[in-house]
Amino acid sequence: MIKIPARVLIVDDEKDFVEMFSLRLEGQGEKVFIAYSGKDALKILENVAIDVVILDIRMPGMDGIDTLRQIKILHPIVEVILLTGHGSTETAVEGMKLGAFDYLMKPADFKDIKVKMENARKRKDEQEERIRQAEVRFLLRRSGDV
Amino acid sequence: MNKHYDNKLRLLIVDDEEGFRRTIAKRLAKRGLKPVQASGGEECLGILKQNPMDVVVLDVKMPGISGIDTLRLIKQEFEKIQVILLTGNVAVSDGIEGIKSGAFDYLTKPVEIDHLVNKIKQAFEMTRLEEEKQKEFEYRAKLEKKMIDTERLASIGTMSTGIAHEINNPLAIINESAGFMKQVVSSPEMSMFSQKDALLMGIEKIEKSIKRARKITHQLLGHVKKPESKFSEVNLKALLYETFGLLKREIKNKQININWEIDKKKNIVWSDPYQIQQVLMNLLSNAVHALSENGSITLSTREIYEDIILEIKDTGIGIPKENLGKIFDPFFTTKSFDEGTGLGLFVVHKIISNLNGKIDVSSTVGECTCFQLSLPKYTNQTDNDTPR
Numbered sequence: 294m295i296k297i298p299a300r301v302l303i304v305d306d307e308k309d310f311v312e313m314f315s316l317r318l319e320g321q322g323e324k325v326f327i328a329y330s331g332k333d334a335l336k337i338l339e340n341v342a343i344d345v346v347i348l349d350i351r352m353p354g355m356d357g358i359d360t361l362r363q364i365k366i367l368h369p370i371v372e373v374i375l376l377t378g379h380g381s382t383e384t385a386v387e388g389m390k391l392g393a394f395d396y397l398m399k400p401a402d403f404k405d406i407k408v409k410m411e412n413a414r415k416r417k418d419e420q421e422e423r424i425r426q427a428e429v430r431f432l433l434r435r436s437g438d439v
Numbered sequence: 440m441n442k443h444y445d446n447k448l449r450l451l452i453v454d455d456e457e458g459f460r461r462t463i464a465k466r467l468a469k470r471g472l473k474p475v476q477a478s479g480g481e482e483c484l485g486i487l488k489q490n491p492m493d494v495v496v497l498d499v500k501m502p503g504i505s506g507i508d509t510l511r512l513i514k515q516e517f518e519k520i521q522v523i524l525l526t527g528n529v530a531v532s533d534g535i536e537g538i539k540s541g542a543f544d545y546l547t548k549p550v551e552i553d554h555l556v557n558k559i560k561q562a563f564e565m566t567r568l569e570e571e572k573q574k575e576f577e578y579r580a581k582l583e584k585k586m587i588d589t590e591r592l593a594s595i596g597t598m599s600t601g602i603a604h605e606i607n608n609p610l611a612i613i614n615e616s617a618g619f620m621k622q623v624v625s626s627p628e629m630s631m632f633s634q635k636d637a638l639l640m641g642i643e644k645i646e647k648s649i650k651r652a653r654k655i656t657h658q659l660l661g662h663v664k665k666p667e668s669k670f671s672e673v674n675l676k677a678l679l680y681e682t683f684g685l686l687k688r689e690i691k692n693k694q695i696n697i698n699w700e701i702d703k704k705k706n707i708v709w710s711d712p713y714q715i716q717q718v719l720m721n722l723l724s725n726a727v728h729a730l731s732e733n734g735s736i737t738l739s740t741r742e743i744y745e746d747i748i749l750e751i752k753d754t755g756i757g758i759p760k761e762n763l764g765k766i767f768d769p770f771f772t773t774k775s776f777d778e779g780t781g782l783g784l785f786v787v788h789k790i791i792s793n794l795n796g797k798i799d800v801s802s803t804v805g806e807c808t809c810f811q812l813s814l815p816k817y818t819n820q821t822d823n824d825t826p827r
């Protein structure tokens with residue numbers, strides 16, 4: 294079966310990490326986009342239909358939690374996985390409350406990341422499907438009215 | 440007054456002149472002091488080894504070990520004993536020498552008996568004063584040590600979690616780099632490369648070491664709290680059961696007996712179940728590790744005021760006294776690197792402090808170890824509101 298690549302956005306100010314992590318994901322057949330700050334991430338999200346964002350919590354400037362908040366306002370359907378070495382318990386919990394899909398601490402097992410990514414993408418697809426069906430119902434009802 | 444000294448003042452009189460010594464002893468006895476007698480320095484030291492004394496009256500001029508040397512030896516070995524020297528009336532310098540060496544005072548012969556009795560009583564008062572001072576000092580030292588310990592633990596904690604955070608990021612870069620190389624080396628194009636297996640082995644060693652380092656940093660940060668975790672009523676017995684489930688294999692292998700002495704009603708606390716389970720897991724796995732085959736673990740609970748006390752007692756190897764103050768420090772371990780990191784109790788202490796609890800430990804080497812957890816008990820609001 295041919296796998297449809299997921300569009301993944303990695304957001305982290307650690308350039309070395311982003312570089313290696315994206316090479317690895319691309320090697321696995323995903324379509325990877327990268328951003329080194331929260332601002333850049335939001336710009337990319339405006340232009341590309343991203344499935345899953347992998348987001349560092351602690352970044353200079355606009356931090357991960359703020360970025361997460363913005364993503365959830367502007368692109369509520371995009372799933373976000375928090376991945377950080379600075380994961381204090383409180384921010385992790387806060388992130389989950391703000392609607393992050395899951396949380397992982399660096400260095401994480403690649404297998405764990407992959408499983409979480411797949412689940413996140415599945416949830417996004419299901420969500421999109423539900424919206425589509427709702428739209429279809431809406432259209433049908435309208436045409437029925439006529 | 441004399442009665443009081445009768446019972447308590449233990450006195451030794453040392454003089455080589457038997458007649459003199461006996462007379463003095465008799466006179467002292469009449470005044471309520473019953474001295475033990477010795478005829479020389481050697482005998483004196485022998486007696487002191489067997490019988491503790493408070494005051495020694497010591498003749499300076501004796502054959503064998505001189506009085507001054509005897510004095511020095513007494514002070515060396517029995518610091519607390521007060522010594523009164525008896526000197527010849529021309530040998531005042533002996534007396535001064537004696538005081539320099541730690542004598543309480545000196546009297547010149549011939550001695551006035553009441554004068555001697557007074558000196559003995561003063562010397563005895565001195566021993567008691569010193570003893571009290573010593574006790575007070577020890578108490579203070581203990582108190583200070585305890586206070587410093589908590590502060591020290593907190594500051595070590597802040598520092599080590601800071602370090603763990605900083606190390607996680609470079610560790611993640613190494614992890615992704617190694618992972619990527621592995622991916623490339625494992626690809627079909629590389630199947631002809633003769634060193635492929637060696638290369639893969641190297642990469643796997645890197646990955647294994649990353650996991651080892653990660654175990655430490657993640658443990659230091661005390662695993663991520665589950666988002667849904669919050670305070671609720673926690674049944675300790677149920678949670679202990681669950682935790683034992685996770686340790687089933689080790690318990691079976693070592694044939695460990697579990698004794699349940701848990702009061703049905705007195706085991707509900709108000710706390711975060713997820714974090715409490717982490718604490719129980721650390722304490723129980725330590726207990727299991729400390730036990731040899733057929734050992735036992737006893738679990739009991741009781742209620743003290745507003746708290747529930749949970750005791751976890753194992754009949755394992757025990758903890759030597761000199762280690763008791765260190766076991767809560769991060770990285771203190773007596774286990775090899777693949778058996779322990781020395782972070783378990785550190786995390787336990789951190790969690791319990793955050794949950795407004797307390798933890799204590801007592802142990803006898805070769806017999807048992809007992810950890811006592813104290814946590815705020817759960818009080819049922821409606822029970823309290825309804826008058827009975």
Ligand SMILES: Nc1ncnc2c1ncn2[C@@H]1O[C@H](COP(=O)(O)OP(=O)(O)O)[C@@H](O)[C@H]1O
Binds near residue numbers: 725757774781782783
């Ligand atoms: N129940 C116990 N019996 C004997 N020794 C114990 C017990 N619990 C803890 N210790 C001692 O305290 C040390 C620190 O424990 P811990 O912080 O859990 O780290 P670790 O178990 O990784 O060594 C142990 O290495 C051991 O020496």
Ligand SMILES: [Mg+2]
Binds near residue numbers: 721724779
């Ligand atoms: Mg341990």
